[in-house]
Amino acid sequence: MSDHTEFSIAAAAKALDDMRAARPLVQNITNYVAMTISANVLLAVGASPAMVHAVDEVEDFVAISSALVINIGTLSAPWVEGMRRAATQAVALGKPWVLDPVGCGATKFRTDLAVELSRLKPAIIRGNASEIMSLAGAAGAGGKGVDSTAASDAAIEAGKALSLATGAVVAITGETDYVTDGAIVVAIEGGDMLMPLSTALGCALSATVGAFAAVRPPLEAAVYALAVYAAAGAEASTHVAGPGHLPAELCDALYAVDAAMLERRAAISVLETEAA
Ligand SMILES: Nc1ncnc2c1ncn2[C@@H]1O[C@H](COP(=O)(O)OP(=O)(O)OP(=O)(O)O)[C@@H](O)[C@H]1O
Ligand SMILES: Cc1ncsc1CCO
Ligand SMILES: [Mg+2]
16 A cells, blocks of 8 residues: 555644744745745745746756746746746756646747746646646646636546656646646645635745645645645635735734644545555
8 A cells, every 4th residue: 555545634734844844945936926925925834935037046046945936927038048947957956846837728838838847847736727737738728817717626637647747746726626646646625715816826825835845755745735725725714804815814824824723624635546
């Protein structure tokens, strides 16, 4: 029996403790919309963020970071070159990097870049259902700009195929989140329907996945980061009347999240195992 069938809330809490103890420096090449909330989320959960994208320094910065997150939300040509160099450097130095293929499928430029970056050995790819289906080349991806028009369960098979094609662990978010390495599929429950109504919370989740990738192998990092975020998102949503105050409440919940909150607000289940 694989260790992978032993995902648990207790192990998520231990991963969170280990991440906070390490306070990993997480380099983010992310979009203008997501920068502040991503940095605040990382600080609140216990990591150390830096938003660094200049082509002249990305490689040096990767060398001092524990993980790298590349998010293609607001692109321009010089940023693209920085993304290529940063990803290549991370792999050369054996540091995990996370790809968030924002809006993959919306334009050819964006889709081509997401495909190119997905071939540069990301440890984890995290996106919404439309983005993952598009990146996998699956039919029916849909998508409306950066928003998903597909349910996360519709992207599970595409996520498995993308994982097998790239070697990355793939995380698909939505009402239920799914994480796969091409064989195992883990489901994470939690969060709240208000979350997609507040921009860039998915981007900030990808940053959080980067923090966990600094202290756990990719499959565990993705599952436990998503569980922590699902718990905090559900908790935060009980404190707000609508999406406006959600980012601030989410940061407070990420600061407070512990084993008890994880137990109360999130659930992890293994849907498919290697043997299935
Ligand atoms: N209907 C829902 N119910 C519960 N949680 C949800 C729901 N939709 C999204 N979430 C949660 O919101 C977070 C962000 O996921 P989402 O799929 O919205 O990302 P995204 O589309 O990439 O967001 P963005 O591009 O705005 O950053 C995840 O933690 C996810 O579990
Ligand atoms: C709204 C938006 N536009 C480009 S990136 C971004 C943040 C959510 O993905
Ligand atoms: Mg997104």
